Amino acid sequence: MKNIIFIAPPAAGKGTVSDFLVSNYNYEHISTGDLLREEIKSGSSLGKEIDNIISKGGLVSDEFMIKLMEEKLAKLDKNKAFILDGFPRTIKQAEKLDEMLITNKVTNNIVIYLDISLDDALGRVMGRVICPKCKRSYNLTNEKLKPIKDNICDNCGVELEKRSDDTEETFKVRFDSYLENTRPILDYYKDKGILKWVDATMNIDNMFQIIVNEAKND
């Protein structure tokens, strides 16, 4: 399978697709969020600097992210394909990533963009509910993920609670700023001819199939 650089706005389903590929196609999921958390937990000097930046509400610089990714890519199991999630976020990171992949002789890569409109994404996020007792998640906007009885947990019979911290307004801001920041990166990969555009609102099994077909070696 090809390595996948995954780009998707909030609520497009990147987590679900990643889990599917990890379980069924032995992918390694490299998430920058996880890498940052691991680095902080390790207590390394880099980790301490990152912790300091994040706790002040700052953004981790390109240099830090690139360094983290360099370390991770150098340690990769070459027999496994990987999913890159959360990197690159800037053009500089994208250019550096190209260099790193060449250095590590990783040549078999595609970029997948999961396309979803703000309205569809908003519907998904606002429909997310959780059972306060057994912690089972539901989505009121998805036929497959709905509880049997309106807003009641199938297991416990208790009332479900909203799961998202987002209000409609904060989600819109988050979504729009993601698209704005990501556009140059999409153009970058489009120019290179490795960008695959996938409709994230289709039936989930069809979407899995399309992504698997794109990721299969020619």
Ligand SMILES: [Zn+2]
């Ligand atoms: Zn429950």
